[in-house]
Amino acid sequence: MMEIPEIEKATTAEIKHFQEEKLKVLLSYLNENSKYYQNLFNTHKINIAEIQTLEDLARIPISTKEHLQEFNDDFFCVPKNEIVDFVTTSGTLGEPVTVGLTDKDLDRLAYNEAISFACAGVGKDDILQLTTTIDRRFMAGLAYFLGARKLKAGIIRVGAGIPELQWDTIKKFKPTYLIVVPSFLLKLVEYAAKNNIDINASGIKGAICIGEALREQDFSLNTLGKKIKEAWDIELYSTYASTEMSTAFTECSEQQGGHQHPELIISEILDDAGNKVPDGQEGELVITTLGVEAMPLLRFRTGDIVIAHTAKCNCGRNTTRLGPLVGRKKQMIKYKGTTIYPPAMDNLLNDFSEVASHVIEIYKNTIGTDEILIKIAVKTPSEELLVKIKDRFRSKLRVSPKIEVCDSKEIQKLSMGKLGRKPVGVIDKRNQ
Ligand SMILES: [Zn+2]
Numbered sequence: 138m139m140e141i142p143e144i145e146k147a148t149t150a151e152i153k154h155f156q157e158e159k160l161k162v163l164l165s166y167l168n169e170n171s172k173y174y175q176n177l178f179n180t181h182k183i184n185i186a187e188i189q190t191l192e193d194l195a196r197i198p199i200s201t202k203e204h205l206q207e208f209n210d211d212f213f214c215v216p217k218n219e220i221v222d223f224v225t226t227s228g229t230l231g232e233p234v235t236v237g238l239t240d241k242d243l244d245r246l247a248y249n250e251a252i253s254f255a256c257a258g259v260g261k262d263d264i265l266q267l268t269t270t271i272d273r274r275f276m277a278g279l280a281y282f283l284g285a286r287k288l289k290a291g292i293i294r295v296g297a298g299i300p301e302l303q304w305d306t307i308k309k310f311k312p313t314y315l316i317v318v319p320s321f322l323l324k325l326v327e328y329a330a331k332n333n334i335d336i337n338a339s340g341i342k343g344a345i346c347i348g349e350a351l352r353e354q355d356f357s358l359n360t361l362g363k364k365i366k367e368a369w370d371i372e373l374y375s376t377y378a379s380t381e382m383s384t385a386f387t388e389c390s391e392q393q394g395g396h397q398h399p400e401l402i403i404s405e406i407l408d409d410a411g412n413k414v415p416d417g418q419e420g421e422l423v424i425t426t427l428g429v430e431a432m433p434l435l436r437f438r439t440g441d442i443v444i445a446h447t448a449k450c451n452c453g454r455n456t457t458r459l460g461p462l463v464g465r466k467k468q469m470i471k472y473k474g475t476t477i478y479p480p481a482m483d484n485l486l487n488d489f490s491e492v493a494s495h496v497i498e499i500y501k502n503t504i505g506t507d508e509i510l511i512k513i514a515v516k517t518p519s520e521e522l523l524v525k526i527k528d529r530f531r532s533k534l535r536v537s538p539k540i541e542v543c544d545s546k547e548i549q550k551l552s553m554g555k556l557g558r559k560p561v562g563v564i565d566k567r568n569q
Pocket residue numbers: 389390391396450451452453454
């Protein structure tokens with residue numbers, strides 16, 4: 138197994154000092170090569186020589202997805218012919234944002250994923266089965282492949298969907314880990330039950346889970362996590378990442394949040410006003426990438442609401458861990474004085490075995506306040522079930538969304554993202 142990098146076991150003070158040295162390198166690199174940050178430093182009269190500590194970072198204005206969209210080309214620090222891999226990430230203003238990676242960036246991405254897999258116990262003797270797409274301008278799929286290669290582990294690129302092909306692959310190649318969207322694990326369980334496949338004899342020992350939360354904020358399994366564990370007793374590791382960060386936060390054996398890798402990223406958890414939130418409280422993740430050559434980001438708002446945990450982990454790493462995604466800031470719903478994020482609603486709906494699939498639509502009503510419409514597919518629709526779900530929403534989340542029964546094909550169509558890379562469970566119509 139890959140050793141834990143020394144810096145991840147160092148003291149908090151050592152890690153801070155290490156990051157401050159890396160930050161200085163980044164600042165002078167941006168000052169020399171990034172048109173966007175040169176403008177930012179000039180406009181705000183920032184002398185980068187005065188930014189010496191992580192605390193000093195607070196003097197630099199925050200950049201957002203909107204900036205990245207509007208000034209996309211200005212973020213590039215290398216000429217276009219240095220870019221090897223072109224990927225895109227969904228923009229907030231329509232057009233997707235282009236992110237480029239140089240040869241060196243691909244090495245960094247490989248290192249990032251290798252140490253992240255190692256967090257989840259993956260080693261040279263393991264074989265990973267990739268059940269997500271590797272193409273479609275998607276960074277994560279490629280990162281998984283490069284990370285496996287760096288670890289010298291095996292990887293089988295099956296791609297998304299097709300339970301039959303997934304099981305055929307499991308039988309043929311005996312993989313030990315799946316890289317998977319958690320709800321798809323339930324589809325695999327269902328297929329196995331219908332086809333007399335003994336899942337516990339499959340040899341799968343763990344799953345690296347992306348896209349959906351498995352745990353509550355106290356790290357106990359949420360409804361989806363419990364459902365999976367009851368059906369299939371494998372280890373579940375959450376991983377959280379984004380294209381802009383080019384960095385993953387993956388859970389270790391302790392499964393107490395995704396570990397930050399201090400050699401790759403600086404993270405801050407801030408409130409709406411841009412101030413650091415007190416330890417253990419939720420706030421928006423703001424990141425600074427380290428070691429990125431083509432498109433480094435300095436104090437970039439991810440739009441993701443999380444809680445950071447800083448106590449030393451029993452796995453030996455002394456790095457910050459991020460808890461499950463509370464929600465996307467853009468998808469925050471203000472409902473009659475209550476603030477709510479879609480993952481809490483997903484969690485509640487997952488508790489109803491009668492609900493086969495669902496999508497959440499958010500829209501503004503005629504008086505301009507948020508409304509929620511939940512479309513569900515059920516095998517046998519009944520008024521009683523709808524009442525039961527509504528009651529649960531009222532008592533647990535203090536909201537009463539509209540609920541509509543739909544055909545499962547319609548739900549599937551609605552939840553297929555534009556690029557078909559990963560399912561989208563939320564359709565936000567408020568800014569259309
Ligand atoms: Zn740990």
